[in-house]
Amino acid sequence: MCSSSQQTSDAKRRGLAVVLAAALLVCAIVRPVRAQLFEPLPPNLPEMATDRDAFTPATTSVVPGLSILEASYSYIDNREQPDVNSFPEALLRYGLSERVELRIGWNYEAGGGGNVVTANESSEGLLDGSISYESHAMYGVKVDLTEQSGWMPRSAAILEGFTPTSGPEPASQPVCTVVAGWELPKQWRFDYALRYAMGNERKDAYNRWGPSAILRMHLSDEWHAHLEWFGVFSEGFFEDTSRAFISPGVHYNFSPNFEVGLRMGWGVSPDAANYFVNWGFGWRY
Template sequence: MLPAYAQQEQEELNADRPDNSQGPGIVSRGYVQLEAGYNYQKLNDRIRTYAYPTALLRVGLLQGVELRVQGAVKDSVIENGTSRHVKGWGPLSVGTKVRLWEESGWRPEAAINAMLVLPVAHELFKPDNVEPQFSLGFSNALSETMDLSYNLGYGWTDGEPQRSYGANITKQFMDKVSLYLEVFGNKGKGEPAEHQADLGILYLLLPNLQVDIAAGRRLNKAAPHHFFTTGLAFRLPR
């Protein structure tokens, strides 16, 4: 994502939501940032899922190193003649993001994100074991108001390995508004690949408060049918 800012002297607010192509941006040392939102997804004609609130807490520990804690309350609606609701806490994830190097010429800025999904959740959503998730995030500035972010991920879901990718182009307008277009997907072992695309808008209300809205749909039949998300990113004053 492009850094969002109202004035040049303000510390940049760089959020990892709502896009899936999380770039290499890291919360600066001494700052605490909370990113939270609401997600709706229609998997197919029978199943819809909700997550509210989703929450990601990011703490700048050192220059170029942040602590990350992530979780969500989930609600699944399964329709098969009658509706069945299953609600509870999703898995808690803890980890870190570490900057590898700064952007230089055509060399992108890069960071590694390492998370552990813990078996701490409602029985329906809880993994049997701790599941590691890794991703490499990159970003290239295409101009003063446009950048390209992309990532590659590998981890385990429900005990099976899964690969993922994401890429987006973000354009900043009038210092406060940014628009992005994104494609992303994943592939589990023995499963068909899932590909999706979405469009999102970010609006900087204050130098430390950004709101967002995004919607997307599937690019192939194996992927979830469509989704919608909205939320905010708030950085506590230091």
């Protein structure tokens, strides 16, 4: 049993993390307004690519000196567990150099455990039919690895940590993602990724693998669509699960620096949720 002093220390740690995350989000929201009004972006920027648009992240990092603020809301209709509401799935990405970006974010989830459908969700949660309320801060880096050249794909790696700020989560979790892909004719792209997370539920450490593949379709300068397969598979858990989804999506560019998007998905394995819906935005400044 934890002592009162340890509980107080944990509460202070989580409270500080919440305050820091909130402060960063406020700064992220205020700065874009100032940037749009007083600091026009440089011309001829590469096309903005958000990581929230799909389970598979983009293969590129943020332009040096610029930021991308991403946020979204997810509703997950579980089969046997209570449904999940996840928001704001906030992620702030800052271009540190030509190949490196810094990342920090925060999210809150309420509902049953069992399904991870975005990169901002950290764990599967409890599978006992109860409703849990939890939040976590996320921090890490993204590094561009290779550029496309012939059969060599464009690729990147993401190293992140997830630290609980409230709820039953017992410890921080490391997450690593490698993504690669090719640009195809008509500005279409095919990307694939592998996500690894070290889970810790009920003091039981286990591995969680998240492979994915996506076809991104450029329909016009404003409209983009995709079709994705992804799954989350646990290994060494007290009850291993296989959760796979088919997920189409679309996003609309109001400008080269602001997009809104909608994605849906249906479970195609017995352990997966019936379906999920996710919508959100990305803002470069």
